[in-house]
Amino acid sequence: MKAKVLFAVALIAIALVAVACAPAATPVPAFTPPADAIGTVKIGPSDPIHIAYMMVTSGADGSLGIDSRRGVEIAIDDKGGKLLDRSLKLDGQDSGCGAEPGQAAAAKLAADATILAVVGSSCSSEIRAGGPALSKAGFSVVSPSNTAPDLTDPAKRFAGYFRTAHNDKVQGAVAAQFALKQLKLKTAATIHDGSPYAQGLAGVFVDEFKKGGGTITAQEAVGPDDKDFKPVLTKIAAGKPEIIFYPIFIAAGSLITTQAKTIPGLEEVELMAADGTFSPDMYKAAGKSAIGMYQSSPDFSAFAGGYPDVLAKHQKKYNEKPLSAFHAHAYAAAMIIFAAIEKSRGEGSRWFVVHRSPSIARRDPKDEWVQGRNRHDHLRCERRLRRSQDRGVQSDRRQCEQTPDTRQAVLETVIACHCEE
Amino acid sequence: MLAKKLKHLELTDVFIYLLGLAIVAVVIIGSIATLIQAKYALRAWFDLVLFGVTLGSIYALIALGYTLVYGILRMINFAHSEVFMSGPYIAYFVADAMSKAGLVEQNPLLTVIIIFIVAMLSSTLIAILVERVAYRPLRHAPRLVPLITAIGASFFLQYTFFRLFGPNLKVYPAINLFDASIAFGDFKITYLQIFVITAAGLLMLALHQFVQRTKIGKAMRAVSEDRETAALMGINVDNTIVMTFALGGALAGAAGVLYILVFNQVTAFIGFVPGIKAFTADVLGGIGNIPGAMLGGLFLGVIESLGPTLFLDGLGIAAPYQLKDAIAFTMLVLVLIFRPAGILGERLTEKKA
Numbered sequence: 001m002k003a004k005v006l007f008a009v010a011l012i013a014i015a016l017v018a019v020a021c022a023p024a025a026t027p028v029p030a031f032t033p034p035a036d037a038i039g040t041v042k043i044g045p046s047d048p049i050h051i052a053y054m055m056v057t058s059g060a061d062g063s064l065g066i067d068s069r070r071g072v073e074i075a076i077d078d079k080g081g082k083l084l085d086r087s088l089k090l091d092g093q094d095s096g097c098g099a100e101p102g103q104a105a106a107a108k109l110a111a112d113a114t115i116l117a118v119v120g121s122s123c124s125s126e127i128r129a130g131g132p133a134l135s136k137a138g139f140s141v142v143s144p145s146n147t148a149p150d151l152t153d154p155a156k157r158f159a160g161y162f163r164t165a166h167n168d169k170v171q172g173a174v175a176a177q178f179a180l181k182q183l184k185l186k187t188a189a190t191i192h193d194g195s196p197y198a199q200g201l202a203g204v205f206v207d208e209f210k211k212g213g214g215t216i217t218a219q220e221a222v223g224p225d226d227k228d229f230k231p232v233l234t235k236i237a238a239g240k241p242e243i244i245f246y247p248i249f250i251a252a253g254s255l256i257t258t259q260a261k262t263i264p265g266l267e268e269v270e271l272m273a274a275d276g277t278f279s280p281d282m283y284k285a286a287g288k289s290a291i292g293m294y295q296s297s298p299d300f301s302a303f304a305g306g307y308p309d310v311l312a313k314h315q316k317k318y319n320e321k322p323l324s325a326f327h328a329h330a331y332a333a334a335m336i337i338f339a340a341i342e343k344s345r346g347e348g349s350r351w352f353v354v355h356r357s358p359s360i361a362r363r364d365p366k367d368e369w370v371q372g373r374n375r376h377d378h379l380r381c382e383r384r385l386r387r388s389q390d391r392g393v394q395s396d397r398r399q400c401e402q403t404p405d406t407r408q409a410v411l412e413t414v415i416a417c418h419c420e421e
Numbered sequence: 422m423l424a425k426k427l428k429h430l431e432l433t434d435v436f437i438y439l440l441g442l443a444i445v446a447v448v449i450i451g452s453i454a455t456l457i458q459a460k461y462a463l464r465a466w467f468d469l470v471l472f473g474v475t476l477g478s479i480y481a482l483i484a485l486g487y488t489l490v491y492g493i494l495r496m497i498n499f500a501h502s503e504v505f506m507s508g509p510y511i512a513y514f515v516a517d518a519m520s521k522a523g524l525v526e527q528n529p530l531l532t533v534i535i536i537f538i539v540a541m542l543s544s545t546l547i548a549i550l551v552e553r554v555a556y557r558p559l560r561h562a563p564r565l566v567p568l569i570t571a572i573g574a575s576f577f578l579q580y581t582f583f584r585l586f587g588p589n590l591k592v593y594p595a596i597n598l599f600d601a602s603i604a605f606g607d608f609k610i611t612y613l614q615i616f617v618i619t620a621a622g623l624l625m626l627a628l629h630q631f632v633q634r635t636k637i638g639k640a641m642r643a644v645s646e647d648r649e650t651a652a653l654m655g656i657n658v659d660n661t662i663v664m665t666f667a668l669g670g671a672l673a674g675a676a677g678v679l680y681i682l683v684f685n686q687v688t689a690f691i692g693f694v695p696g697i698k699a700f701t702a703d704v705l706g707g708i709g710n711i712p713g714a715m716l717g718g719l720f721l722g723v724i725e726s727l728g729p730t731l732f733l734d735g736l737g738i739a740a741p742y743q744l745k746d747a748i749a750f751t752m753l754v755l756v757l758i759f760r761p762a763g764i765l766g767e768r769l770t771e772k773k774a
Contacts (some may be wrong), residue, residue, distance in 0.1 A: 235734070262611070
């Protein structure tokens, strides 16, 4: 087990952090071997490289995970379906966008020792429940769409967890600022559905909105499977908010959108949702009532590099527009994992070893705001890491090219669009 | 009399009664506190009750299906929630086609009528199929056995629809028939609410008349009283049971259409929660009792809509609507503490129970 050597898949994180934090060409601290070697995966000459997804691929929120899975599939296509002369194998579990299915999915994945890394999960609730099992199994987990703030909080984060998604600290703040400054609104109400994602995001919005001088008239919560929101909206109407912020998922979000304007007192209210509902499915479900509402979501135009390319491939492969906002994040997550695996090859052997230790995650990013950016197209890492020779570490050096002002890009990540028909 | 009662009082009874009284106290104190704060206009209260009645009448329609079957077979037809789902689900494809053909825009009334017919027929058919496949072969098996097949049939239907038609939300085309509303001073009722409540009311009335006045209804009541004797009197028990399932199915299909008129979207899983609620409504009203099912449905709908604001808002509990199901089921417990057989429930005779 004392690793012949290897390269942690998890190193991607360092790469990410390095990209995020380090100014150009700043040397990154030396890589030390993980003390708690969780294990290695031996991959024979004919074995596939096995990556798993853990995403919600069914149910009302299925478009969220299917969209991300497509991002991973495109990344695999871009690799020609092969990595290190072995075929890339992708399978996974439907994690249902909830704590219980998330835990079940994680348990199934953790039982499969051939998996090298996991792209997922879709919803923050899934990873909160299932993450520890994945971490214990030694997987590195890169999420394209978990945005709950505390997931990468150094105190709470579990080893091996990374994300390419933005943090809701950013999204909630931008949403609140947008409501205050662009829309010039003073009173707001929020609705969340009890999920960590929605609760966290609504909380950030509330804090920022108050800080900016606004008043919160109500902070309500509903159930994710509820259908009738007219009572809770009637309650909200009594506080006369100018805007309702409901960062929840499509099933409930579309119903709130259709029902809100029918409530006496809310005819003129502005509606604002977040990236969880940023999907054509939302507009299909909410119909005409979605016209004029606001949503925050990642702004891919900030990433001029590879995105149009990915989009073109998506159109060609699936013959439709992306289903949600996170395919690019997922593409990036997969590419980052591939890069890490490629670097981990044991040279000269017929088989190679990939270390799955997440110990690297102990090197927590100093600034979680800029952690895990969708910058794969700018991410050019020369990572010569520890070599797989019997005698151990030979070299450990990496350099990452920094792109201009990552932090600025992050702050621009969230935009709001005013849908005019 | 009182002394005699006291003598038989057990400790658990005392505890349960105290629990009941505590719930009542919380409800009363919460309501008074909310009303004193006067945060909500009269119109808001009216709206809350109206939403509750609308949803409650849909619950009541579904509940009738449970109660009819229970009345005759003494079993809970857990597949009924899927019978409810399948009607509007199948009708969706018709509605979608009509939308593409432009019929929805041209003649919304005809669209709604066609949706009703398709949904009610589909639900009826599925209800009959479930009876034929899952229950009839087990007619003389112990009572727990059909209960298990009921759950099996429920899952079978759910996942059949799920796998056949995919996980996505099926969104009905917008039908602009009931958009307008009438205002009485400050109060406003939409046509949709009026339509849902009247349609549900008429259907329930029709069912009641059917059971009380027609020959088949009489046969149903007879089978419900005593199956063997009814058979001896020349009633075809199997046919009567099929008729019961068909009636329940048709009502569920109609309830399904009302449901999608309100909420506009179907998935394979929309039946579950309304099914549970309707079953609760049955227990509340007294299972096996048709007026009881109606009353239970309305009660549950109104409690769900009104309860969180009325009971909890004044107590300063944050985000009370997360607790709406908890409130609804607490009310169920409360009713059962003081009336174990439900609001209108009869005490079951030895034989029936």
